[in-house]
Amino acid sequence: MADVIDIDNPADPRLDDFRDLNSSDRRPDLPDGKGLVIAEGVLVAQRLLSSRFAPISLLGVDRRLGELADDLRDVDAPFYRTSAEVMAEVVGFHLNRGVLAAAHRAPALDLDDVLTGARTVAVLEGVNDHENIGSMFRNAAGLGVDAVLFGDRCADPLYRRAVRVSMGHVLRVPFARVPEWPHGLQLLRDRGFQLISLTPNPKEPTLAEAMTGDRVALLLGAEGPGLSEYTMRRTDVRARIPMAPGTDSLNVATAAAMAFYERVRLG
Amino acid sequence: MADVIDIDNPADPRLDDFRDLNSSDRRPDLPDGKGLVIAEGVLVAQRLLSSRFAPISLLGVDRRLGELADDLRDVDAPFYRTSAEVMAEVVGFHLNRGVLAAAHRAPALDLDDVLTGARTVAVLEGVNDHENIGSMFRNAAGLGVDAVLFGDRCADPLYRRAVRVSMGHVLRVPFARVPEWPHGLQLLRDRGFQLISLTPNPKEPTLAEAMTGDRVALLLGAEGPGLSEYTMRRTDVRARIPMAPGTDSLNVATAAAMAFYERVRLG
Known part of the structure; x- marks a missing residue:
C-alpha cells in the first residue's frame, strides 16, 4: 500500500513534481522531453497505476485517496495528502479533480x-x-x-x-x-x-x-x-x-x- | 463598406461589447441568454458576416482588416482598428487571432x-x-x-x-x-x-x-x-x-x- 503522508506546507520540496504545472518550460514538449507523466483525476490516475509507467508519487485530497484505495494497494509510491487549497497553490491553478499522479516516462516501445x-x-x-x-x-x-x-x-x-x-x-x-x-x-x-x-x-x-x-x-x-x-x-x-x-x-x-x-x- | 475607426484607448466605451470576454456572467450561458454572439478570427468572422446574425461591430488589427476587406464591402457595422496590445487589454487575455466580431442574436428559427x-x-x-x-x-x-x-x-x-x-x-x-x-x-x-x-x-x-x-x-x-x-x-x-x-x-x-x-x- 502507498504510504500516506500529510503535507500542509505548499513549499514542501516533496511536492516539486507537481509545482507550476502550467509552466510549459518545465514540461518540455518534445519527443525526447524530460517532463514527467502527469495524470489528473481518479480515472486517469487509475489507468496510470495499472500501466507500464512507474509512479513516483501522488498528490490529492482525502476523498480521492479513499476512491483510489484499491488501486493503491500494490503501489510503492507515496500519496501526499493535502487540502484543495494547498493543491491549487502548488500546481498554480484550481484543479477540481482533486488528485494528481506523477510517473516516469517508460522506455519507448519497440x-x-x-x-x-x-x-x-x-x-x-x-x-x-x-x-x-x-x-x-x-x-x-x-x-x-x-x-x-x-x-x-x-x-x-x-x-x-x-x-x-x-x-x-x-x-x-x-x-x-x-x-x-x-x-x-x-x-x-x-x-x-x-x-x-x-x-x-x-x-x-x-x-x-x-x-x-x-x-x-x-x-x-x-x-x-x-x-x-x-x-x-x-x-x-x-x-x-x-x-x-x-x-x-x-x-x-x-x-x-x-x-x-x-x-x-x-x- | 464598414467604417474604419481607429481607437487607441482601451477604455473607449465603443469597445464595451468586447470587454472582459472571459467574465462568464457577462455572457449568460442560457438558452435565452442575452449575451452577444462573438466570432473570433478571420474565418469565423467571415462566416458571421455572411450569416443571419446582424453584426454590431468588429475589433481588430490592421492586418486582419485587410484580410476581411472583401467580406466587409456590404457591411454597415464599424470596424474598430487598434493594436494587439489594446485588444488584449480590452478582452482581458491575449488573443492571437487578431480580430473579433460581435453580433446580435437572431430570432430563433421555426x-x-x-x-x-x-x-x-x-x-x-x-x-x-x-x-x-x-x-x-x-x-x-x-x-x-x-x-x-x-x-x-x-x-x-x-x-x-x-x-x-x-x-x-x-x-x-x-x-x-x-x-x-x-x-x-x-x-x-x-x-x-x-x-x-x-x-x-x-x-x-x-x-x-x-x-x-x-x-x-x-x-x-x-x-x-x-x-x-x-x-x-x-x-x-x-x-x-x-x-x-x-x-x-x-x-x-x-x-x-x-x-x-x-x-x-x-x-
Missing part, C-alpha cells in the same frame, strides 16, 4: 513488439496538437485500434493535456515511432500491412472501397495540410473521408474516428 | 422551417458542454447534416466557445428547439422522420442495420448518461455505436460524427 499481433494501427504525420493526439488515443481505444505510430512532426502523446484528453488511454494503447520517416513505412509493408493514406480528395475511392487488407495501417496527416505527397507516395492506396462540399476538412481526430469505425464495420 | 427539405437532422438531449456542441456543428456541416435540434438541458450553441470550436458553423447550420421535450418528437415523426436513439448498448442493432428511413433524426445524449429512457421510448429504434469492450463511451461529438458518416455512406 516498433516490432508493437506490431506483433496488431491488426489495425493508426500512423500519424504532423499531428502537432495535444488535444487531437489525446482524442485519437481515446478513439483508438474505443474502437479497437491496436496501436498508434508516429511519423515526423507530431506532438508528444505524454504531455499532460494529451494524457487528460485521452482519458488516460495514451498510457494503455501502445505507441512507437516509425524510424527514418517515411521510408520506415516499409517495415509495416514487410509485415503485411495495407498502407492507406486518408485524404479529403473527392476523386479518391471511399474508405469502404479502399480498405481491403487483413492488416491495415491508416495514415493521417494534420488538419489543413494533411499528409505530405512524399509520404502518400509510399502508401498502397489513398482513400477519401466523406465530406460535404464547401466545408473545411473535419477535425483530424474525427476523421480518424470515422476510419476506425469503418474498420470495425467491415470487421 | 422548427417547421428548419425541417422543410431536411433529410438528416441531429437531435440533442443533455449535451451541456460547449466544446461538444461546437464540434457537433462542425461535424454536421462537414458531413451534410441539415439541421441540429435541441431537446432539454443542452448548452447554448451561440456561446463564444461553441462558436469557435464549430469554426463558425453554428452560425450556418440551422438549429431549433423541439417543444415540450420529448413529446415534441412527434412533430418529426409526423413529417416522416425515422427517430433513431444512439446508444452504446451492445445488444442493439448497428447503425447500418437500424438506419432505414428516407428522412432520419439521429438522437444523441450526453457522454456518460446518454439519452434518457423516457426519451428513447419515444423513438422508433435504438442503434448501437460500435465500441471496444471495457472502454469508456466515445466522446459524444465523435459518436455523432460516426452516425453522420454512416448516413453519408448509406446515401
Whole structure:
C-alpha cells in the first residue's frame, strides 16, 4: 500500500513534481522531453497505476485517496495528502479533480513488439496538437485500434493535456515511432500491412472501397495540410473521408474516428 | 463598406461589447441568454458576416482588416482598428487571432422551417458542454447534416466557445428547439422522420442495420448518461455505436460524427 503522508506546507520540496504545472518550460514538449507523466483525476490516475509507467508519487485530497484505495494497494509510491487549497497553490491553478499522479516516462516501445499481433494501427504525420493526439488515443481505444505510430512532426502523446484528453488511454494503447520517416513505412509493408493514406480528395475511392487488407495501417496527416505527397507516395492506396462540399476538412481526430469505425464495420 | 475607426484607448466605451470576454456572467450561458454572439478570427468572422446574425461591430488589427476587406464591402457595422496590445487589454487575455466580431442574436428559427427539405437532422438531449456542441456543428456541416435540434438541458450553441470550436458553423447550420421535450418528437415523426436513439448498448442493432428511413433524426445524449429512457421510448429504434469492450463511451461529438458518416455512406 502507498504510504500516506500529510503535507500542509505548499513549499514542501516533496511536492516539486507537481509545482507550476502550467509552466510549459518545465514540461518540455518534445519527443525526447524530460517532463514527467502527469495524470489528473481518479480515472486517469487509475489507468496510470495499472500501466507500464512507474509512479513516483501522488498528490490529492482525502476523498480521492479513499476512491483510489484499491488501486493503491500494490503501489510503492507515496500519496501526499493535502487540502484543495494547498493543491491549487502548488500546481498554480484550481484543479477540481482533486488528485494528481506523477510517473516516469517508460522506455519507448519497440516498433516490432508493437506490431506483433496488431491488426489495425493508426500512423500519424504532423499531428502537432495535444488535444487531437489525446482524442485519437481515446478513439483508438474505443474502437479497437491496436496501436498508434508516429511519423515526423507530431506532438508528444505524454504531455499532460494529451494524457487528460485521452482519458488516460495514451498510457494503455501502445505507441512507437516509425524510424527514418517515411521510408520506415516499409517495415509495416514487410509485415503485411495495407498502407492507406486518408485524404479529403473527392476523386479518391471511399474508405469502404479502399480498405481491403487483413492488416491495415491508416495514415493521417494534420488538419489543413494533411499528409505530405512524399509520404502518400509510399502508401498502397489513398482513400477519401466523406465530406460535404464547401466545408473545411473535419477535425483530424474525427476523421480518424470515422476510419476506425469503418474498420470495425467491415470487421 | 464598414467604417474604419481607429481607437487607441482601451477604455473607449465603443469597445464595451468586447470587454472582459472571459467574465462568464457577462455572457449568460442560457438558452435565452442575452449575451452577444462573438466570432473570433478571420474565418469565423467571415462566416458571421455572411450569416443571419446582424453584426454590431468588429475589433481588430490592421492586418486582419485587410484580410476581411472583401467580406466587409456590404457591411454597415464599424470596424474598430487598434493594436494587439489594446485588444488584449480590452478582452482581458491575449488573443492571437487578431480580430473579433460581435453580433446580435437572431430570432430563433421555426422548427417547421428548419425541417422543410431536411433529410438528416441531429437531435440533442443533455449535451451541456460547449466544446461538444461546437464540434457537433462542425461535424454536421462537414458531413451534410441539415439541421441540429435541441431537446432539454443542452448548452447554448451561440456561446463564444461553441462558436469557435464549430469554426463558425453554428452560425450556418440551422438549429431549433423541439417543444415540450420529448413529446415534441412527434412533430418529426409526423413529417416522416425515422427517430433513431444512439446508444452504446451492445445488444442493439448497428447503425447500418437500424438506419432505414428516407428522412432520419439521429438522437444523441450526453457522454456518460446518454439519452434518457423516457426519451428513447419515444423513438422508433435504438442503434448501437460500435465500441471496444471495457472502454469508456466515445466522446459524444465523435459518436455523432460516426452516425453522420454512416448516413453519408448509406446515401
